[in-house]
Amino acid sequence: MTDLITPQVAHADDGHPEEEHHGPTGILKWMTSTDHKVIGLSYTVTSVVMLIIGGLFAEIIRAQLSSPNGTIVSLAQYNELFTMHGSVMIYLFAGPFAFGGLANIIVPIQIGAPDMAFPRLNALSYWLYLMGSLTMLMGFFTAGGAANFGWVAYAPLSNSINTPGAGADLWIGGLLLTGFSAIFTGVNLTATIFYLRAPGMTMFRMPIFTWNMLVTAILILLAFPVLTAGLIMLYCDRHFGTHIFSVAGGGVPVLWQHIFWFWGHPEVYILALPFFGIATEIIAVFSKKPVFGYKSMVFATLTIGALSLGVWAHHMFTTGVVLLPFFSIMSLLIAVPTGIKIFNWIGTMWRGELWFSTAMLMALGFLFTFLIGGLTGVYLASPPLDFFTHDTYFVVAHFHSIVMALVLAGMGGLYYWGPKFTGYLLNEKFGKIQFWFLFIGTQIFTLPQYLLGLDGMPRRVAIYPHSPQWKSLNDWSTFGAILVGISMIVFVVNVGFSWKRYPAGDNPWDAQTLEWFTTSPPPHHNFYRLPQIRSERPTWDYNHPEHRSLAHGTGGTGTHHEPPLANAIVGLLEHDQDHDA
């Protein structure tokens, strides 16, 4: 059957249930659905499974490193494990979880759209992502094992002489598929945000999460085609006798690093920006305040996106062939918009009515952990310090602080938005237990790695010299990794325990943005009715008319409304009275 996308008019709900959607059910629904909520849920579940697989690799790696001459895996298996740990976490978990999972479900609802702009393309994205993931993991079942050249696949290590075998080719093939999946999702998100907003939802009234997803989508479109092109060149070098990355035939190995990191650094922000958006939404809702500095938040996101194209070679300082001052300046500049964001997050909480639910704790944990990772990133942007710490555990600790912060924010997103798309809340007690295991585990597992790095322990080694200090620091790190693993078990137990146990209702958090106006889970095509949108938090304005938001940009075309300024002042006065009472 064919679906007509018909937006519902406000207050058009006349008691008749919306025309029921007759589609296939069961496994056929999973295979054929073009509904963004079904696809988004498939994405979320698949990427959480990938998180668990990648996490298992990490636990094996940490177990191996808990003694200087670990014998849990062989040296060759260790290479496969750290390669696939990085690949699974970066390509198959963090990105798809954010832009394929949560964004796919939440962005159309947040802007009042009935679906994504290209529903069938959206479904294709999911299938390419799933099959790409399976292709990459298939390497473990081939004779030569999975890819083992590190998740960055530097030339000439990745050529056919140094890395023969099907595992490397499966890695390339899997990345081609997931890369195209990301590009299609980027197209879809951009078109949805530009063309399917509800009336009154101007660009500067979109929730910060949607803004961040827009910039993420633009970055995907800028970065991912470069990676795809690079992978095709790498494949040609491996199989068709070209010499693009080999010195012997007149090629340039460093060219691979340029191409890879030209994708790789924007990719860091493709991973990070959605989680910044999740944290922004959570902090605003659980402080019962609008986002502090909405426009500066948008500006900071756009600035991070703009700068991200000019910082790639800070991963290549030690190659000796990149322009150090340019990349150092650009990388240090990233600290400015990031600092604005952290300032705004604190400003949002300032004098707010804080509610320390699990989601809020996760967002605060994100803030703390991200600050550590961000500050050590500033050190690494300085070439003299980078020369000293390049390829040591200091770098590993830096980016694990960042990505563990993202995991914290992502878990917060599941606790916050899970009730919206499943209809059921997760248990808060288990959630808080999970938070403390995850948060404390993260610090215990990353902080010793900074010290190891400053002491000179190189990354990607399976055995290391006997030294009591290195041994004890590695033990602490392993202990932290185990705590993080326990937190994941608690999460899985919580999902099982809370399964259809706590009905959520439409708006369990007294939240502010449009997705909380509809039912949980939302109906087919998302809305029975929409409120008038007069600010960046329409649901809040509808539920709390006495505390209406100060409307952004209402000075425009309207004549049939009371003057917005007077409105705002009345709102402010009422707000103050409330506090005095």
Added chain:
Amino acid sequence: MRVEAKILLGLGTFFGLMCAVYWNWSLENAGGVMMFAGMLLCFLPGSYYYWWSRRMKARPEDDPQATQSEGAGVVGSFPGSSIFPFTLGMGAFFVVLALVFGIWFLVPGLGLAGWAVLGATAEGRRGGHV
């Protein structure tokens, strides 16, 4: 439409400036070319939006005072469920396996992909309530 155009044109302009500084300073071509291409990729849709933003009235979603009734009506139709994204995805999967295990994987790969292209087109052409 205007804000959308400004975002992309602004990003493109910034990439252009950055590209000019970088290319002249470093004389390194790979990064210069990629930044230049990034600039073009922003200018292409950006100038399209700009062109339209000057020629069309503000849409309801660009009007801060719009009421929900202005958005009523059909904005598009599409198949409510479709097997062809799955078919095309499996086709692409087999094509990629052909890169690794042997050229014969192209037979199921291109077969499934071709079927998906034909099937999805026919599905779209039928249109209306099916």
